[in-house]
Amino acid sequence: KLPTLSYQQGLLAIEEVSTQQLVQQYGTPLYVYSKKAVLDAYQAYTDSFAEIDHQICYAVKANSNLAVLKVLAEAGAGFDLVSSGELARVLAAGADPSKIVFSGVGKTVAEMKAALQAGIGCFNVESLSELDTLNAVAAELQVKAPISIRVNPDVDAKTHPYISTGLKDNKFGISHDVAIKAYKHADSLEHLDIVGIDCHIGSQLTEIDPFVAALDKVCELIESLKQEGIELEHVDLGGGLGVIYIDEEVAEVSEFANALLPKLKQLGLKVFFEPGRSIVANAGVLLTKVEVLKPTEHKNFAIVDAAMNDLIRPALYQAEMAVIPMSSESQEGSEEQSWDIVGAVCETGDFLAKKRLLSLAVGDILAITGAGAYGFVMSSNYNSRPRPAEIMVSGDKHQVVRKRETVEQLFEGESFFELD
Numbered sequence: 166k167l168p169t170l171s172y173q174q175g176l177l178a179i180e181e182v183s184t185q186q187l188v189q190q191y192g193t194p195l196y197v198y199s200k201k202a203v204l205d206a207y208q209a210y211t212d213s214f215a216e217i218d219h220q221i222c223y224a225v226k227a228n229s230n231l232a233v234l235k236v237l238a239e240a241g242a243g244f245d246l247v248s249s250g251e252l253a254r255v256l257a258a259g260a261d262p263s264k265i266v267f268s269g270v271g272k273t274v275a276e277m278k279a280a281l282q283a284g285i286g287c288f289n290v291e292s293l294s295e296l297d298t299l300n301a302v303a304a305e306l307q308v309k310a311p312i313s314i315r316v317n318p319d320v321d322a323k324t325h326p327y328i329s330t331g332l333k334d335n336k337f338g339i340s341h342d343v344a345i346k347a348y349k350h351a352d353s354l355e356h357l358d359i360v361g362i363d364c365h366i367g368s369q370l371t372e373i374d375p376f377v378a379a380l381d382k383v384c385e386l387i388e389s390l391k392q393e394g395i396e397l398e399h400v401d402l403g404g405g406l407g408v409i410y411i412d413e414e415v416a417e418v419s420e421f422a423n424a425l426l427p428k429l430k431q432l433g434l435k436v437f438f439e440p441g442r443s444i445v446a447n448a449g450v451l452l453t454k455v456e457v458l459k460p461t462e463h464k465n466f467a468i469v470d471a472a473m474n475d476l477i478r479p480a481l482y483q484a485e486m487a488v489i490p491m492s493s494e495s496q497e498g499s500e501e502q503s504w505d506i507v508g509a510v511c512e513t514g515d516f517l518a519k520k521r522l523l524s525l526a527v528g529d530i531l532a533i534t535g536a537g538a539y540g541f542v543m544s545s546n547y548n549s550r551p552r553p554a555e556i557m558v559s560g561d562k563h564q565v566v567r568k569r570e571t572v573e574q575l576f577e578g579e580s581f582f583e584l585d
């Protein structure tokens with residue numbers, strides 16, 4: 166299913182690297198990313214939109230490892246940020262500042278300053294008050310801040326409610342009705358330079374229609390803005406294209422492009438996208454070891470050494486991610502049974518997968534696929550668990566791109582209270 170995953174001599178390999186070798190060398194839990202898969206997914210966007218002037222701004226939040234960012238920066242990608250932490254990362258990875266857009270509902274003054282000083286390409290502004298604050302910060306630095314307004318097109322992205330962002334109930338963007346007023350206000354502020362319009366309706370979208378509906382709404386606004394004498398240079402359609410985690414029907418990037426291209430050509434503006442998940446999800450796996458098998462009368466639990474602190478998507482969104490064995494040959498004498506794959510964290514919600522047919526033995530290695538996006542980046546140290554190492558693979562080579570955390574690191578910033 167995943168282009169860079171295959172069984173070679175009965176063992177799961179990522180590109181040409183055996184996961185068994187990685188596990189022996191680095192232990193588990195272990196995140197592993199394929200460089201080729203990242204590049205191929207990026208290229209699918211640039212190929213699909215080759216006919217028009219476009220800029221792919223990878224949404225850093227999906228996977229912010231420096232090695233991943235560097236691969237994308239070298240391929241010519243821009244970046245979509247939501248914090249000055251992400252800004253520092255992309256600059257460290259060699260990003261071209263003019264290809265950076267800064268999204269987010271709560272940018273702080275310090276973050277605005279840092280981004281203006283770096284010379285980023287565009288602020289995606291999400292409220293009227295942000296316009297005023299940004300104008301003041303830009304005035305202080307004696308520069309003009311390039312802006313887009315993030316409009317909330319009020320379309321149903323038909324995805325999980327926690328990751329749906331384009332409905333009027335959501336905290337994101339400026340409603341369609343207020344957008345013109347916001348643009349006029351921006352136009353009146355001396356230190357803002359209106360360059361575009363932006364929207365993002367949600368994540369893990371499997372259908373194209375909501376994108377088309379959002380684009381239609383944005384086109385209407387662009388027309389109204391023209392009548393007000395406000396001309397734009399670009400339109401940013403956000404991210405959100407879904408990926409196949411198990412066997413979902415998901416539109417491909419080329420279908421997505423084919424549905425949007427006629428309208429985009431007519432519009433004649435430069436087009437930005439902010440994909441995150443669809444660039445990195447299926448470039449990564451989380452390898453984990455079966456520590457305990459605990460069959461009960463009701464259910465069979467396989468307790469593994471990864472947990473919700475390492476990969477929170479199943480616990481947080483009931484997300485279903487595929488779990489495959491490292492060895493394609495099942496152990497002798499062990500038959501396929503239904504297993505709940507759970508972590509060792511003291512929470513009933515700590516599960517990675519439910520009711521999976523697998524033939525398991527203690528010590529087996531499992532791979533959770535689709536873990537390249539919103540995996541490590543959402544990990545925590547809950548239960549004082551050091552976070553996993555991250556490895557990048559290219560061809561037959563592999564490298565640690567983030568060391569496994571140590572227990573000492575967990576409390577190195579802490580101290581005893583000494584004032585009584």
Ligand code: LLP
Binds near residue numbers: 245269404439478
């Ligand atoms: N642009 C903006 C403004 C966003 O808010 C997001 C994601 C993206 C781009 C990238 O969307 P993507 O292409 O990755 O769908 N943690 C959740 C996903 C949260 C997405 C939040 N916003 C998950 O694990 O499913």
